[in-house]
Amino acid sequence: MKLVVAIVQNQDSKRLADEFVEKGFRATKLSSTGGFLRAGNTTFLVGVEDRRVESVLALIKENCSTRSQTMMSPPSYDFTLESDLTYPVDIEVGGATLFVLPIEQFRQF
Amino acid sequence: MKLVVAIVQNQDSKRLADEFVEKGFRATKLSSTGGFLRAGNTTFLVGVEDRRVESVLALIKENCSTRSQTMMSPPSYDFTLESDLTYPVDIEVGGATLFVLPIEQFRQF
Amino acid sequence: MKLVVAIVQNQDSKRLADEFVEKGFRATKLSSTGGFLRAGNTTFLVGVEDRRVESVLALIKENCSTRSQTMMSPPSYDFTLESDLTYPVDIEVGGATLFVLPIEQFRQF
Ligand code: NI
Ligand code: NI
Ligand code: NI
Numbered sequence: 001m002k003l004v005v006a007i008v009q010n011q012d013s014k015r016l017a018d019e020f021v022e023k024g025f026r027a028t029k030l031s032s033t034g035g036f037l038r039a040g041n042t043t044f045l046v047g048v049e050d051r052r053v054e055s056v057l058a059l060i061k062e063n064c065s066t067r068s069q070t071m072m073s074p075p076s077y078d079f080t081l082e083s084d085l086t087y088p089v090d091i092e093v094g095g096a097t098l099f100v101l102p103i104e105q106f107r108q109f
Numbered sequence: 110m111k112l113v114v115a116i117v118q119n120q121d122s123k124r125l126a127d128e129f130v131e132k133g134f135r136a137t138k139l140s141s142t143g144g145f146l147r148a149g150n151t152t153f154l155v156g157v158e159d160r161r162v163e164s165v166l167a168l169i170k171e172n173c174s175t176r177s178q179t180m181m182s183p184p185s186y187d188f189t190l191e192s193d194l195t196y197p198v199d200i201e202v203g204g205a206t207l208f209v210l211p212i213e214q215f216r217q218f
Numbered sequence: 219m220k221l222v223v224a225i226v227q228n229q230d231s232k233r234l235a236d237e238f239v240e241k242g243f244r245a246t247k248l249s250s251t252g253g254f255l256r257a258g259n260t261t262f263l264v265g266v267e268d269r270r271v272e273s274v275l276a277l278i279k280e281n282c283s284t285r286s287q288t289m290m291s292p293p294s295y296d297f298t299l300e301s302d303l304t305y306p307v308d309i310e311v312g313g314a315t316l317f318v319l320p321i322e323q324f325r326q327f
Contacts, residue, residue: 002322003114003208005221005263007246026206028116028152031140031249043246043263045114045152047208057325065327097244099221099265100323104111105209107166109174112223112317135315137225137261140249154223154261156317213220214318216275218283 001106002053004046005099007032012064012094013042019059020046053100064096110215111162113155114208116141121173121203122151128168129155162209173205219324220271222264223317225250230282230312231260237277238264271318282314 008016013029020027030043048056072086117125122138129136139152157165181195226234231247238245248261266274290304 001208003210007263028141028150028206030152032246041246043248045116047206053323057323061325061327096325096327097246097265098323098325098327099219099321100325101210101221101319102322103208104211105162105166105207107205107207107209109170109205109207110317112319137250137259137315139261154225156315210319212317213320214271214275214316216279216314216316216318218279218314218316 001103002048002050003101003103004044004048004053004056005101006044006046006060006064007041007097008044008060008064009094009096010040010042012096013044016044016060016063019063020044023055023059025052025056025059047103047106057098057100060096060098064094066092066095069093110212111157111159112210112212113153113157113162113165114210115153115155115169115173116150116206117153117169117173118203118205119149119151121205122153125153125169125172128172129153132164132168134161134165134168156212156215166207166209169205169207173203175201175204178202219321220266220268221319221321222262222266222271222274223319224262224264224278224282225259225315226262226278226282227312227314228258228260230314231262234262234278234281237281238262241273241277243270243274243277265321265324275316275318278314278316282312284310284313287311 017027017029025046025048028045030045032041032043046056068090070088070090073089126136126138134155134157137154141150141152155165177199179197179199182198235245235247243264243266246263250259250261264274286308288306288308291307
């Protein structure tokens with residue numbers, strides 16, 4: 001058994017939690033305020049057999065990787081331009097940080 | 110020293126916290142929303158000397174084991190029956206999942 | 219890499235979080251209700267390269283050590299004295315408990 005500690009963005013945590021259930025992984029969700037000091041992260045604790053560790057990591061990678069997302073820019077306040085002019089910008093979203101910890105004992109009562 | 114990570118049902122966490130104080134264990138309680146993806150769990154971190162690990166596990170087992178509880182069923186909406194008919198049902202409550210982690214350093218300031 | 223789990227008093231957590239950012243450490247803050255069963259603690263998870271572990275511990279020690287603070291006592295209700303008589307008292311504040319955990323894998327996506 002290993003204990004996987006995974007810190008993911010809030011926007012990805014619901015989908016990841018659903019995937020954990022679907023694939024039969026047992027995950028606990030901790031409230032984390034400011035994961036890695038940025039707002040809006042969630043910390044999962046996942047207890048997993050050694051042979052399934054790579055599957056957990058792949059699932060997190062698939063659902064939470066850093067990726068680019070196109071958003072409309074906020075309106076410009078440069079008065080030489082139309083004040084309601086917006087345009088598409090690419091921002092980075094998602095991202096996950098994982099620690100796989102060794103376990104000396106795993107017990108369930 | 111070991112670090113015991115214990116996920117228990119909310120209904121058992123107050124009693125367990127009291128027992129930790131009574132027995133001289135130092136435990137930190139983390140807010141966990143949906144421990145193991147079910148609502149209402151609490152995660153404890155307990156730093157403990159090697160020789161007392163089994164005592165911590167026994168204390169958690171004693172206070173948080175899965176057990177059966179008899180409740181009255183919700184009223185039936187089968188209109189061939191009396192609509193306010195309730196009857197006793199057994200539901201499973203409690204339960205704990207524990208990880209005992211090795212520690213490389215333990216420090217207090 | 220190691221995972222440092224640090225439990226500190228709330229009053230020190232903002233300053234410590236700022237110091238982590240300033241020194242380039244990546245820390246996740248977990249909501250902990252009643253760290254070590256006393257109200258008002260915060261749990262940080264800090265992933266750190268082996269060679270920087272001592273720097274993290276020193277930073278926590280510097281910002282969160284137990285120290286004495288002088289406060290005015292609450293007004294006395296001993297009616298043989300003036301009821302609004304207050305006087306300075308020393309109370310203990312701060313304090314940190316740290317666990318340095320070994321990591322088998324560290325991944326970022
Ligand atoms: Ni799916
Ligand atoms: Ni007792
Ligand atoms: Ni500074």
